[in-house]
Amino acid sequence: MRELLISLEIAGACALLLLLTLVLVVLRRRRLERRLGTFDCSVRRPAAGHGRWALGVAAYRSDRLDWYRTFSLSPRPSCSYARGALDVVGRRDPDEQEAVAVQPGAIVVECRLREGLLATDLELAMGEDAYTGFASWLESAPPGQNVNVA
Template identity: 75%
Template sequence: MRELLLSLEVAGACALVALVCLVLVVVRRRRLTGRLGTFDCSVRQPGTRRWALGVARYETDRLDWYRTFSLSPRPSRSFARGALDVTRRRDAEGHERLAVQPDALVVECRHGGEQLELAMSTDAYTGFASWLESAPPGQNVNVA
């Protein structure tokens, strides 16, 4: 009987920890998306099949990207506006349509020497392209 109670206590504690983590993730996402200049954005390195879901936020000179399922208050990735070039944009195709938000636009970019892909809504892409094009003079910005 004592072993059963101990097992139930451990299971209850694990369930409580999981619930607290889930609540913290939801609260963090609400705080991120409640700010001005944020949009849903998935990121993928070319050559991989895995998309990472997240939220992007515009800063003055960079785009900060926060992973959805994380508790960290810091961005998972930051992309400097001056080093970010859009090489191509296309509709999500094949298995991508299941991994990103509905009707997402896949934006192929180069950040420094690194290739990456961003998936966002058409409206978010309009804002993204405007943000890139509004870079201060002297920054070479390429928007496809």
Template identity: 75%
Template sequence: MRELLLSLEVAGACALVALLGLVLVVVRRRRLSGRLGSFDCSMRASGSRRWALGVARYETDRLDWYRLFSLSPRPSCSFARGALDVTRRRDAEGHERLAVQPEAIVAECRHGGVGVELAMSTDAYTGFASWLESAPPGQNVNVA
């Protein structure tokens, strides 16, 4: 009987920890999405097949990208506005449509010579292109 109670306590503690982790992820997402200048944005490295869901947020001189399923308060990636070039814009194709949000626009970009793809809604892409184009003079920003 004592072993059964111990195993139930351990199972209950594990369930509580899992629930707490889920609640923290949801609270973090709500805080990120509620800030001004944030939008849903999936990301993948060029050549990779894996999309990572996330939230992007505009800062003055950079775009910060936060992984959706993470507890870290820091961005997973930051893209300097002056080093970010959009080389091509296209609609999501094939299996990509299942991995990103519906009717997403994929912006193929270069950041410091490294390829990255960002998938976002049409409205978010319009804001993204405007943010890049409104860079201070001398940053030579390229938007496809």
């Protein structure tokens, strides 16, 4: 009987820990969404071996785009992309397989990310309104930052 009670206590503690983690993830997401200049954005780096879409929230900063993974507890961004290093190559509708991995109604924005002497492909999936804001943010870069918006 005592072993059963201990097992139930352990199961209850695990369930409570799981619930607490879920609540913290939801609170973090709400805090991120309340900031000015945030939008839902999925990220994929196909050339770097990260062929899977990752859901998240992006936030504009003056010189970079910070991206926060949805299912994370970290207060820091998972990735940051310098404004001057991003070039928009094109945009397209997601194919059938991508449509289930990104937000409904999203478009895929194909970008080149210049990192030193290398340039890698980066794809961002966002809503049409978010793309308009993203393109405006890139175009409004201060003089001297060579940005390209297709």
